[in-house]
Amino acid sequence: MTSAIEETARAVISRHLALDGAALPILHALQAEFGYLPEETLPLVAGALNISRAEVYGAATFYHDFHLEPRGKHTLTLCRAEACQAMGGAGLAERAKLRLGVNFGETTAGGEVTLEQTFCLGLCACGPSAMLDGKPVARLTPEKLDAIVDEVRP
Amino acid sequence: MRIFVPGDAAAIALGADDVAQAIQNAAARRGLPVEIVRNGSRGMVWLEPLVEAETPAGRIAYGPVEPAAVSGLFEAGFFEGGAHPLRIGRPEDHPFLKRQTRLAFARCGITDPLSLDDYRAHGGLKGLERALAIGPAATVEEVVNSGLRGRGGAGFPTGIKWRTVAETKAQQKYIVCNADEGDSGTFADRMMMEGDPFCLIEGMAIAGIATGATKGYIYIRSEYPHAVAAMREAVRRARKAGFLGERLPGSTHSFDMEVRVGAGAYVCGEETALLDSLEGKRGQVRAKPPLPAHVGLFGKPTVINNVISLASVPFILAEGGAAYRDFGMGRSRGTMPIQLAGNIKHGGLFETAFGITLGELVDDIGGGTASGRPVKAVQVGGPLGAYFPRALFGTPFDYEAFAAADGLIGHGGIVVFDDTVNMLEQARFAFEFCAFESCGKCTPCRIGSKRGAETIDKIRGGIDPGANLALVQELCETMKFGSLCALGGFTPYPVLSAIRHFPEDFGTAAHLAAAE
Known part of the structure; x- marks a missing residue:
């Protein structure tokens, strides 16, 4: 029996097999497809690339970007690095955790939003900065942050 | 009518997309034909979104422009450069730009980043043409003679790296561009890739010709989706125009490249970890030797250079x-x-010859703090760089001068802090960051960073502060000399500089030690 996930995963994997060092492009593509990396897809990657399951699992768990659990509908990523710290980023991070009731790396109970931390978005002359679903936001203030929180978790 | 609204990620983060849309809408309402060019950023980030109108008197800039200000700009006649409170005038006359020497960033903010015609009209491809004309050996010597050193931070002479790869015999060689710009306070690579991507492509193609490599990879961090999109499109267009691929114009050299995206690991900015990541593995640091120039990507001789190093090559x-x-x-x-x-106050990108002092950069050009409070510390060179007090503001921006002051210039980022910063917290963060990003291969980095953060907590809690401060300093020695790469090896820079220059933040024990 092949699940629908496995079938889709095979198609995604096969599109990248011509690349040298295809593991990361494949993991990115699988995550783009499913929103996370379903556990049953990892052995398929191993088989297709002729490497061990341990190597695929090792890569999938090494990088901060890859997730083995489903994620929230939205992802709010706050920069915690020095340039944003210098502009009050730490206070905003605490505010976001408090308002959403989650820690970094966690998803709200209703699955609305996953809160993430990052160390630098390259928006260091206009901090504090954040990213909402891939869209950059700069000069974040408590008011702007609250507006984002209200938007992603009505 | 051509209007320029930057498509740079910082400008977008400050509302540039909405501004571009507002201009489009307002022009349509008024029945004015308009062509909006999404240029790169000029690098004056405090003025972003910086909108420019192409007038008979040259380009006239307005900024920072919010969508709500657009109708006012039209009423002021900004298509003709009309007066308005946001009017900056000609960008090139602005003191922030006028004081710069832009060699790598000569075109950034001026051209349409994805127009090859624009690129060529502003001096692009001359470097590649000359490299093809003079041949590989002379190209390598030109780079050696330039004195160019790795702009990623290590400062290794670029030409020597190229020569090593050129002299190594192999069927396949690679050019890898390290665009994993993870240091906080740095965004030059991002600006280059978004604002003048062909410059990087040209630099990589020249590196390929010089060393006999036929394949290149640009490894861009995933936090830079706009740079990824710009580079992918630029590579596609360069290939279509024949400047990438089989047999470059008028030659027998072939060179092609691919854009690859990282996955959120700071340590992949370390060159050997990046190579492992490109190969599809965990991004763990390799022991050197062998050097990547001999045994690099997929075991083949590889030039691995930072974005700015490669983008300096066309000039x-x-x-x-x-x-x-x-x-x-x-x-x-x-x-x-x-x-x-x-x-x-005036944050952004300032390209200048080495030798300018830290004080000139922070006070004169940067205008001091945005908060208006006194500057307490500046961190130079990213999260692994030292914190400098005002007393060291006379230090000239130069690899050796910064090393002599127990610091590093790294990738050229300067992060300014006002007097509300607590340096014990910054020292603790340096350890915490190292622990979070450690690849785990070597013990001083993996364990030392954890123990360092815990020991700083003890100092903060008043638990035997004298002995624990000594322990932190001893731990830093171990990390500095025992770590496999700069992550563990350089974390002592921010920690020790914070303790040395700001003992008052570490309690009486540090005060007494500093007084000795």
Whole structure:
């Protein structure tokens, strides 16, 4: 029996097999497809690339970007690095955790939003900065942050 | 009518997309034909979104423009450069730009980043043409003679790296561009990739010709989706125009490249970890030797250079190594795109010859803090760079001068902090960051960073502060000399500089030690 996930995963994997060092492009593509990396897809990657399951699992768990659990509908990523710290980023991070009731790396109970931390978005002359679903936001203030929180978790 | 609204990620983060849309809408309502060009950023980030109108008197800039200000701009006649409170005038006359020497960033903010015609009209491809004309050996020597050193942070002479790869015999060689710009306070690579991507492509193609490599990879961090999109499109267009692929124009050389995206691991900015990541593995650091120049990507001889190193090459080839070498001081030749960040009034990118002092950069050019409070500390060179007090503001921007002051210039980022910062917290963060990003291969980095953060907590809690401060310093020695790469090896820079220059934040024990 092949699940629908496995079938889709095979198609995604096969599109990248011509690349040298295809593991990361494949993991990115699988995550783009499913929103996370379903556990049953990892052995398929191993088989297709002729490497061990341990190597695929090792890569999938090494990088901060890859997730083995489903994620929230939205992802709010706050920069915690020095340039944003210098502009009050730490206070905003605490505010976001408090308002959403989650820690970094966690998803709200209703699955609305996953809160993430990052160390630098390259928006260091206009901090504090954040990213909402891939869209950059700069000069974040408590008011702007609250507006984002209200938007992603009505 | 051509209007320029930057498509740079910082400008977008400040509302540039909405501004572009508002201009489009307002022009349509007024029945005015308009062509909006999404240029790169000029690097004056405090003025973003910086909108420019192409007038008979040259380009006239307005900024920072919010969508709500657009109708006012139309009423002021900004298509003709009309007066308005946001009017900056001609960008090139602005003191922030006028004081710069833009060699690598000569086109950024001026051209349409994805127009090859624009690129060529502004001097692009001259370097590649010359490299093809003079041949590989002379190309390598030109880069050696320029004195260019790795702009990623390590400062290794780029030409020597190229020569090593050129002299190594192999069926396949690679050019890898390290665009994993993870240092806080740096964004030069991002600005280059978004604002002048063909410049990087040209630099990589020249590197390929010089060393006999036929394949290139650009490894861009995933936090830079706009840079990824710009580079992918630029590579596609360069290939279509015949500047990438089989047999470059008028030659027998072939060179093609691919864009690859990282996955959120700071340590992949370390060159050997990046190579492992490109191969599809965990991004763990390799022991050196062998050098990547001998055994690099997929075990083949590999040039691995930072974005700015490679983007400096087209100028060096077009104008000659000597023209580049004429700028700078001591063994730091040419220019450095310095990034002014953090709590700073005039933040942005300032490309200038080596030798300018830290104080000039922070006070004169940066205008001091954004908060208006006194500057307490500046961190130079990213999260692994030292914190400098005002007393060291006379230090010239130069690899050796910063090393002599127990610091590093790194990738050229300067993060300014005002007097509300607590340096014990910054020292603790340095350890915490190292622990979070450690690849785990070597013990001093993996365990030392954890223990360092815990020991700082003890000092903060007043638990035997004297002995624990001594322990932190001893731990730093171990990390500095025992770590496999710069992550563990350089974390002591921010920690020890914070303790040395700001003992008052570490309690009486540090005070007494500093007084000895």
